[in-house]
Amino acid sequence: MESWVKESGAVGLDDLEVADFQVTGRGVRSLQYSKEGERLLTIPSGILWTVEHAYADPLLGPALRSVQPPLTVDDTLATYILFVRSRKSGYNGLRSHVTAFPTSYSSSIYFTENELEVCAGTSLYTITDQLKRQIEEDYAGLVARIFGQYQDLFPFDKFTIEDYKWALSTVWSRGMDFVLPDETSIRLLAPFADMLNHSSEVKQCHVYDASSGNLSVLAGKDYKAGDQVFINYGPLPNNRLLRLYGFVLSSNPNDSYDLVLSTHPVAPFWEQKQKLWISAGLKSTCTISLTLTDPLPKNVLRYLRIQRLDESDLSVMEVNATDGIINESNEVEVLQFLVDSFCGLLENFGTQLEMLEEQLAASVHPPGGREGTHGPRRMSAWANSGC
Numbered sequence: 001m002e003s004w005v006k007e008s009g010a011v012g013l014d015d016l017e018v019a020d021f022q023v024t025g026r027g028v029r030s031l032q033y034s035k036e037g038e039r040l041l042t043i044p045s046g047i048l049w050t051v052e053h054a055y056a057d058p059l060l061g062p063a064l065r066s067v068q069p070p071l072t073v074d075d076t077l078a079t080y081i082l083f084v085r086s087r088k089s090g091y092n093g094l095r096s097h098v099t100a101f102p103t104s105y106s107s108s109i110y111f112t113e114n115e116l117e118v119c120a121g122t123s124l125y126t127i128t129d130q131l132k133r134q135i136e137e138d139y140a141g142l143v144a145r146i147f148g149q150y151q152d153l154f155p156f157d158k159f160t161i162e163d164y165k166w167a168l169s170t171v172w173s174r175g176m177d178f179v180l181p182d183e184t185s186i187r188l189l190a191p192f193a194d195m196l197n198h199s200s201e202v203k204q205c206h207v208y209d210a211s212s213g214n215l216s217v218l219a220g221k222d223y224k225a226g227d228q229v230f231i232n233y234g235p236l237p238n239n240r241l242l243r244l245y246g247f248v249l250s251s252n253p254n255d256s257y258d259l260v261l262s263t264h265p266v267a268p269f270w271e272q273k274q275k276l277w278i279s280a281g282l283k284s285t286c287t288i289s290l291t292l293t294d295p296l297p298k299n300v301l302r303y304l305r306i307q308r309l310d311e312s313d314l315s316v317m318e319v320n321a322t323d324g325i326i327n328e329s330n331e332v333e334v335l336q337f338l339v340d341s342f343c344g345l346l347e348n349f350g351t352q353l354e355m356l357e358e359q360l361a362a363s364v365h366p367p368g369g370r371e372g373t374h375g376p377r378r379m380s381a382w383a384n385s386g387c
């Protein structure tokens, strides 16, 4: 793959190499000193995996164009990857990139039932379950809309649901997202740059130049020769890291619990309350991140104070009077609700932390996961992850 990337005009490969690292597995090593902010790597537009390139492909493009409404970005990229992987000739460069992808993944859709049970009570548990069903539905849609229509391009034995899951996991774990100057967004996979692992300790340092279409990586900190080079995948909590990338960070500064607050429209005074939520910058269904630094954000209290208003409160309620305590009985109800729901949430956890730590120590959940071509995983970080 590296020689194809170099021949395609990439800059910076002479000073970088793919290597194995103890904690993160395969990644990229710097071969020289570089200062923070210096450009380390540029991957030219022509070899990026994008929706535009999929549509421009002389064989795949017409099939994609015939599907209305168009496939989602992730489905287009997943189809593009499987298509290239299935070709017996041509596409040599892109195929060499596909060959370098992991053969299997450790993201949460691949957890066994027992592994997923360990996460019972977490948002990851619920989302993973929904995701698995969504993938089945989306795959059936793809078969009906495109794979089944062009069987010469998409042979069934190379476009199974397992292939689709693998390709989607490839897109989720290797895709990079950028907002363009016209405020649209682009998702792309960049050969070689997609070998860079994540660290929350470096600044965001991968950039897309909308005018050239090239992808560049700058040094997110100073590097010596021999250091692993990182990029920052974004301020992601552990549950998202595990769902999209199959790993967690034991000290994740962005870790959070997503608290979903919602009120059914048939609840009393829902319309009046809805107006109050909107004027407080909230919605009738809100997802609020609880973090270690801000475990009870003001918006949680704002939301619940409005939710708990009774008829007499509402008759005297000023629209902007939602930022402080409304009255004692309302506040007591809010706090009681919080105590009850947090106790309920904790009870939903299938495995208590102490038990999980014991199980990890006894290697009930083997570290290392099942990821192909990767080095060791840090699953042991689960115990402290709060995911």
Ligand SMILES: C[S@@+](CC[C@H](N)C(=O)[O-])C[C@H]1O[C@@H](n2cnc3c(N)ncnc32)[C@H](O)[C@@H]1O
Pocket: 023, 024, 025, 026, 027, 101, 102, 173, 174, 194, 195, 196, 197, 198, 199, 244, 245, 246, 247, 371, 373, 374, 377, 378
């Ligand atoms: C964009 S790829 C990076 C290259 C990848 N390590 C490989 O060998 O192909 C993202 C994947 O790398 C791994 N990864 C990235 N950062 C990591 C980290 N800090 N710790 C453990 N694994 C990491 C995860 O498996 C993730 O899904």
